[in-house]
Amino acid sequence: MEHLIHPRVKNIEISGIRKFFNMVADRPNLISLTIGQPDFPTPEHVKEAGKEAIANNFTTYTHNAGVPELRQAACRFVLEKYGLNYHEQEVIVTIGASQAIDITFRTILEEGVEVILPGPVYPGYEPIIRMCGAVPVYVDTRDNGFRLSAELIAPYINDRTRCIVLPYPSNPTGATLSEQELAKIAELLEGRPIWIVSDEIYSELVYDGKHHSIAARLRNQTIVINGLSKSHSMTGWRIGFVFAPEFLIKHMIKVHQYSVSCATSISQKAAFAALTTGKDDAEEMKRQYRERLEYAYKRLVDMGLSVEKPTGAFYLFPSIHSFGQSSFDFALDLVDKAGVAVVPGSAFSQYGEGYVRLSYAYSLETLKEGLDRMEQYIRQYQR
Ligand SMILES: Cc1ncc(COP(=O)(O)O)c(C=O)c1O
Structure with missing residues (x-):
């Protein structure tokens, strides 16, 4: 029956992050710096709102686009934080940013069209682009x-x-774009028949100035993807948002409706609390991420690794080129000999080869132990 499966689906591989994680997950005494999710619990008041939703039997389908008050709150949030002007009919509440990406591509892509992406990049885009019959075109951003x-x-x-x-702040590199850089990109694209998919899921985690969105300049061509997974430590609640001009949302809502009907009612109530009384919940987490970033960055530099200093998200992406191994072999060897797991850069397209991704969504204590082991490994085996 294998031949009765769509070749495009057969050709997709599970993400390199997962693949590596599955290989090493059961190693004893392993320090893992691989995970792309906050290590903080969901804020108490958000959890309470979820519990209250259950107690009040708010457990039925909602409007396909999401509860109106939540959509209004999401619009107020992006207006206040990033100066974006959207109204209730221009936002859909999705099942995490992942589903926002899915319905976006399925609405705008068709056979043979091209999608420009930076390389290295988050691995969640290419498989969906390919399933739509479209072609990913990577732009090398390493230099x-x-x-x-x-x-x-x-x-x-x-x-x-x-x-x-435009996936900034970036997973896996931590890079962000300045207002001037965005202005130049907007100037290049303005008026062309090209959509901009701006994945801003890490928008609350910017360490150098504030987050800027290209939607502030090119609203009619831009689809903004965001969500609460990273900002409010709510990965398991599965709440994302997609903001776009109303004429596009009218089509996206059909894809969304026939896919999931609506986001989970209980999570939507929790999300409302996150975006209203908890609109600044990310601040304290950000303070701690910044401290960890400074610490981990310095440790990598002191080990002699070449690494860009991240300005957003919670990842570091040092080069391991000088060791002459593939990123996969390096990461596996690091697990075997030092008991530390990092993600091979090759999981983030061919442009990630020669790098590894470390997440600093871990306590300072865990980071210290992981980086001590890594330093020891480099000293012993790579010099
Ligand atoms: C750049 C980027 N976009 C989207 C997602 C998916 O987010 P969610 O968990 O809200 O589906 C992730 C998750 O790691 C990500 O790093």
Whole structure:
């Protein structure tokens, strides 16, 4: 029966992050710096709102686009924080940012069109692009601090270009784009028949100034993806948002409806608390991430590794080129000999080869132990 499975689905592989994690997960005494989710619990008042929803039997389907008050709260949140102007009919509450990405691509992509992405990049885009029959086109950002720029994008634009993905702050590199860089990209794309998919799931975790969205300039061409997984430590609640002009949302809502009907009612109540009384909940977590970032960055530099200093998210992406091993072999060897797990850069497209991703969504104590082991390993085996 194998031949009765769609070749496009057969051709997709499980994410390199998962693959590596599955290989090493049961090693004893392993310090893992692999996970891309906050190590803080969901804020108490958010959990209470979820419990209250259950107690009050708020357990039925909601409006397909999400509870109106939640959509209004999401609009107020992005207006206050990032100066974005959306109204209730221009937002859909999704099952995490992941489903927002899925319904976005399924609404705007068709056979043969091209999608421009930075490389290295989060591995959640390419499989969906391919399932739509579209073609991912990677732009090498390694020599530009992992940042897309108007100059880098321009040569890749042609008649088949349907969309550009701007995933900043970046997983896996921690890079962000400045207001000036966004202005130049907006200038390049303005008026062209090209969508911008701006994945801003780490927007609350910016360490250098504040977060800027290209939607503030190119609202009619932009689809903003966001959610509460990272900002409010709510990965398991599965709440994301997609903001787009109303004429596009009218089509996206059909894809969303026939896929999931609506986001979970209970999680939507919790999300309302997160975006209203908890709108600044990320601040304390951010303070701690910043402290860990300073610590871990310095440790990597002191080990002699070449690493860009991240300005957002909670990842570091040091180069391991000088060790002459593939990132997968390096990561496996590091597990075997030092008991530390990091993610091979090759999980983030071919442009991630020669790097590894460390997450600092771990306590300082865990980070210290992991980095001590890594330092010891480099001293003993790689010098
Ligand atoms: C860049 C990026 N976009 C989207 C997602 C998916 O987020 P969610 O858990 O809300 O589906 C992740 C998760 O790691 C991510 O790193």
